[in-house]
Amino acid sequence: MKRTDIRRLLEREAGLEAVRVCGWVRTRRDAKGISFLELNDGSCLRNLQVILEGSLAEEGLLKRLTTGCAVAVEGALVASPAAGQRWELRARGLEVLGEADPESYPLQKKRHRDEFLRGIAHLRPRTNKYGALFRIRSEAAFAVHRFFRERGFFHLHSPILTGSDCEGAGELFRVTTLREPPPAAGGENPWAEDFFGREAHLTVSGQLEAELFACALGRVYTFGPTFRAENSNTPRHAAEFWMIEPEMAFADLEDDLELAEALVKQLVHHLREHCREDLELFARWVDPELPARLENLVARPYARIPYAEAVRILQAAGEPFEFPVQPGADLQTEHERFLCERHVGRPVFVTDYPKEIKPFYMRVNDDGRTVAAMDLLVPRVGELVGGSQREERLAVLERRMEETGLPREPYWWYLDIRRYGTVPHAGFGLGFERFLMLATGVANIRDVIPFPRTPRSLEF
RNA sequence: UCCCCGAUAGCUCAAUCGGCAGAGCGGGUGGCUGUUAACCACUAGGUUGCAGGUUCGAGUCCUGCUCGGGGAGCCA
Known part of the structure; x- marks a missing residue:
């Protein structure tokens, strides 16, 4: 049977x-x-x-x-x-x-601390909480594909192994087959003997490749693992995490904001419809505010605040911030939390940051000082989405690369897209695990990843 | 990487001022019952994270290390 x-x-x-x-x-x-x-x-x-x-x-x-x-x-x-x-x-x-020897089987009926269960990550999906969590994770991944498919996006499988350091977003994991690393200043090409004959890394983002394909297929998205070798030890960072990165041709920042808001809202709707029992567990045992916070994610349009206005709001707030608000500098975590959790009380897009604090590929606004960038800040999790309209003007992009000290030669293919049939385009990255933290109330990113990779942690 | 906090039974925790290392749960044994976070009785279980130091005496104080947590930076 x-x-x-x-x-x-x-x-x-x-x-x-x-x-x-x-x-x-x-x-x-x-x-x-x-x-x-x-x-x-x-x-x-x-x-x-x-x-x-x-x-x-x-x-x-x-x-x-x-x-x-x-x-x-x-x-x-x-x-x-x-x-x-x-x-x-x-x-x-x-x-x-x-059989399971009761003398040594580590799971009992009573609740365990998350820290303990992390040490037995091979068994924790057998608990109610982690079983529910990873069913939700699976369903959310399906909802991502469904969202983009319904909107005419194509799923791009961007490479995991890469020769560029993309956008310079964070520290890179080097990939090599050499037994001994080459000397620091080892001749013309120190990596000549390596597998690829040049320096290779794990990708930190599929964005640049997604831009290339958006400028051919129109609308694409990547959804896969990305890797950052930063020694950051926080509940919101992991060395290996999944990112959702849509990229749209013939689109501007406004289109980008609308897409990000629609994506977050549809993911929440999908989970509330398809994972009701599993979500109830989190509302009961993990975060009693969860139903209200999920409702807050879908109930109203998200707030939008340009960076310059955000600075004025923060300066006028009369809050005893540990770090004073400095126009032109990036917002501190405490500033972002104040804006999102206290000032507007719901998700908020902060847009049009000074170009000095943003990467080279973001489109320079007409004022010449800011870029068409956006961060989506959400309560508790902080930055959920980061995106921008991309700089499609070849001359402006080359000038920005020069200003930020990036060599043009390795990016010849990226520049080619601006050389041949360039179009306005925009996209963003959404941290999948951060969304899951938001959707379940789980406070540590290590607990929404089956086998989390963090500094000095590679068991399983 | 920086700052703060922590590590005691399988798990979750207690141990007053530096003075005999404990409880609940889980496990084992027996009992009771269409049970349901079952219940009752008995019982086993410890190099107090590791290494050193102070002291008549250290779970407790000091130093270093390892691991974990919170905050910051970086970001998604």
Whole structure:
């Protein structure tokens, strides 16, 4: 007999004479001549109560049915006579697929600290919380593809291995097959003997490649892992994380803002529709404010504040900031939090930053001092999205590269796009894990990644 | 990388002023019960993160290291 997902059984309107379920025992409760198993197979948050009677409730078998063990059960799905569940499985046969020594099995029914569960990342998806979280993560990824597909975007598989350091966004992981690193000043090409014959890295962003394809297919997006070798130890940073990077030709900053807002809102809508039970767990155990905060993400248009106005607001706020607000300098975390959480009380786009504090590829505004940039700030998580209209004018782009000290030669292909059929275009990057933190209330990025990579942490 | 805090039983934590290292949960054993965070009794379980120092005496004070948490910077 083929196995049926517990989720399918619990949704049923009528019972079933013969079914087979497979899963892991969460708990066992014994009564006289009858035992109750809570069985979970990962298909949903809820367990299926399995009834063992007669020979199946015999001591030798029960001793093996401990928390964490894997079993296959066949029997009848019947209405439960007791309160607590609608359906239960009256077992006729049970096979122990894999035992779990209760002396050493680390998961118990009681809640564990997140820090402890991180140390057993191979087992934590068997807990209610992390099972729910990674089902939500999967569903959110599907919703990303659905969102872009409905809007005529093509999914671009941008390269993971790269020879450029893209936008200079952060420190790079070097990739090499050499046993010994070449000397620092080793001749004309110190990497001549390496696999690619030149320096190679893991990508920090698919943006530049996405721009190339947007200027051919019109609308594209990347959705994949990116890597930053920064020694940043915070609850919001990881060395390997997934980014969603749409890029649109024939689009300006306004189009960019609209797309980012629509994406965040649709992802929230999708999860509220398709992950209701799993989200309820987070509202109950992780963040009681979660339902209100999700509503706040979809209820109203997001605020928009140009950088210059943001500075004026912060200066007039009379807040005892640890770092004073300096016009021309980037906003501090405390400034961003004040703007978003206290001043507007909902997501806010800050736009038109001074060009000196933004990368070379952002389009210079008519004032010559600011660029068509945007950051989307959201409560608790901070910067969720960073994007811009891209500089499509060859001469202006070359001047900006010169100003920021970037050599033109490695970017010849990027410049070519401005040389041949250049068009206005815009895009952004959205940190997938940061969205998941926002959507679940989980406070640490390490807990929304199956196997997080952070400085000095590469187990699993 | 910088600043602050922490590390005690399998887990979550307590231990007063430097003076006998404890509880709950989990595990084991027995009992009870269509149970459901089950309940009752008994029981095992410790190099107090590691290395050094001060002291008659260190879980407690000092130094270094490792790991973890919070904040900052960098950013998504």
